[in-house]
Structures are given as structure tokens and as C-alpha cells.
Amino acid sequence: MSLRSRLFLAFTAIALVPIALLAAFTLDRLARSLELWNTPGVDQSLRTSLEVSKTALTRLESTARAQAADWAQVLPPAPVDLPRRTAVRAGLRAAGLDFVQLYRRDRAGWRRVDDVLPEHVLAPEPLDLSREIDAALAAGGVIHSPRGALAAVAPLEIRDRSGARWALTAGMRVTPDFFTGLTRIGESVDFYHRFGVLRDVSRIYWLLLVAAVVLVLALVALLVATALARAMTQPLQALEQALERVAGGDLETRVAPSGARELRTLGERFNAMTARLAAARTALAEAEREAAWRDVARRLAHEFKNLLTPMTLSLRRLEKRADRVPEADRA
Known part of the structure; x- marks a missing residue:
């Protein structure tokens, strides 16, 4: 299971558990209240x-x-x-x-x-x-x-x-008001009987209302959980893709820091790391070029030395023979 799925499930559970408890408590209190309204x-x-x-x-x-x-x-x-x-x-x-x-x-x-x-x-x-x-x-x-x-x-x-x-x-x-009172008693009994029907209808109405509220809250919770999970995983996914490109040799890869402060800090450090790696690779290339030129110079010096050695020996022999040559012949 991916991190995004785990975060989504965790956020959804955190949101839905209080909603379920609130709905159960509301329905229980509603049922008790309706029972008190109409008792045998x-x-x-x-x-x-x-x-x-x-x-x-x-x-x-x-x-x-x-x-x-x-x-x-x-x-x-x-x-x-x-x-x-x-x-x-x-x-x-x-x-x-x-x-x-x-x-x-x-x-x-x-x-x-x-x-x-x-x-x-x-x-x-x-x-x-x-x-x-x-x-x-x-x-x-x-x-x-x-x-x-x-x-x-x-x-x-x-x-x-x-x-x-x-x-x-x-x-x-x-x-x-004696006869009016008797009439009111009869009307009260009739109203109480009608109220029993109204109570049953009200119970269904309130059940539907609570169910609708719970569904709306659950939908909002799912949307919020999805948004939070996406906000936390998108920077990590972008960082993962950037690491793959860096592993492939693209040291110019950069990420746009986003999300929470910690995730932004991680993105900034990744960019700084890739910048240092790119600079190190450039320095390494220059060092390799300098080393190559030093090796060439060393080889050329060795070749020149090999060429100059016979010439030096010849000159020394000529100097030694020059003392034997008459003065008239030296000109």
C-alpha cells in the first residue's frame, strides 16, 4: 500500500469516527425525546x-x-x-x-x-x-x-x-368554561393521537436529516483527506522522480519546494545537494583535464630529454677535440 493510500485512510478514519459517534449520540437523544413526547x-x-x-x-x-x-x-x-x-x-x-x-x-x-x-x-x-x-x-x-x-x-x-x-x-x-373545558379534553385526546402519527413521521424525517448531514460530512471528510494526502505525497513523488533523474546522471535536476515547511526544507536541501554535485563534477572534469595535460608535458619533456642527450655528448666530444685543432684551422 502506498504512502498516499495510508494517509488517505488515516485522515478518513480520523474524520469519520467522530462523525459516527456524533450521529449515534444525536439519534439516541432524538429517539429518547420523541418517546418522552408520547408515552402510554x-x-x-x-x-x-x-x-x-x-x-x-x-x-x-x-x-x-x-x-x-x-x-x-x-x-x-x-x-x-x-x-x-x-x-x-x-x-x-x-x-x-x-x-x-x-x-x-x-x-x-x-x-x-x-x-x-x-x-x-x-x-x-x-x-x-x-x-x-x-x-x-x-x-x-x-x-x-x-x-x-x-x-x-x-x-x-x-x-x-x-x-x-x-x-x-x-x-x-x-x-x-365547563363545557369548553370538556370540548378541549376531547380535542386534546384527538390531537395527542394525531401527534403519535406526527411523531412517527418526525422520527423518519429526523433520521433522514441526520443521515443526510452524516453523508455530507463524510463527503467533506473524504475530500479533505484526499487533498491532505495529495498535498503531502506530491512533493515526495516529485522528489522521488528527481532522485531517479539524478541517479541517471542529470545533475541539473531541480525541484520546486512546496507543501509543508519540512517538505519545502527537504526540497531546498535536495536542490543544494544537486548543485554541489554538479559543481563537484565540473571540478573533477577540470582536474582530469589538468592531469592529462601534466602527463602530456611530462612525456614531451622525456622525449626532449632523450633527443638532447646525444647532442650534449656530441658537443662535449667536439669541445675536447677543439683543443687539438690548430689555431689556423679553428677559423
């Missing part, structure tokens, strides 16, 4: 709360209907007299109801005629359900008043002498 205990509590609320409301409505129907059969179309008022109060206490009201229908609509409350109970404010009687009679006889009342309405069996219609309402007071 909360779901069961909401279901139980809704069922209890509906059951209690149904029982209250049934009690109010039954009592209203009973009193509508026995009470006359007139303000309640004292004996009947006492009996109605006892019935209210026994049934757990808060009021009984009598309404008379005239040309203007329903008009409240009388109120009967449990004994020792004072109404905080008058309660008028006249505007809701017609709708209640047409829809089952139950009034859910935003004024704060749960009541049942029943028409009186007996009409007065003028033939006017009478109606009786019986029920209990509740907070003004």
Missing part, C-alpha cells in the same frame, strides 16, 4: 379523563332530565306555592341539583316566572335561560349554557287559562 401513561390518562368526563356529564344530564320530567308533570303553570316549593327544595337536595325554574311563553318569547333553589342556598346572580329553551326543546331537552349552567328543560303538561305554554328547567350551576 399520558395517553391512558387522557383517555380516562375523557371517559370520566363524558360519563359524569351523561349522568348529570340524565338526572336533570328525569327530575325536570317529573316536576313538569306535577307542577301547575303558575308560581310555585310554599308547600310545593318545600317539596321541590327537598327534591333538589336529594338529586344534587341547584335550581328549578318556570318559564312562560308569550308574544315576546319565553319569560322567567319563578326560581326554586335548595334551602339555605343563595344564587350569586339571576340565571336566565329563556333564549336557549326553544333550541333545547328541539334538540333533546338539554341546555349547555355558556352562562354557567347544565340544565334539562321539559314542557309542563298543563297550560294556564290563557292557553300559554309553560316550561320547566332543572339543573346545576357550573363554571362558564
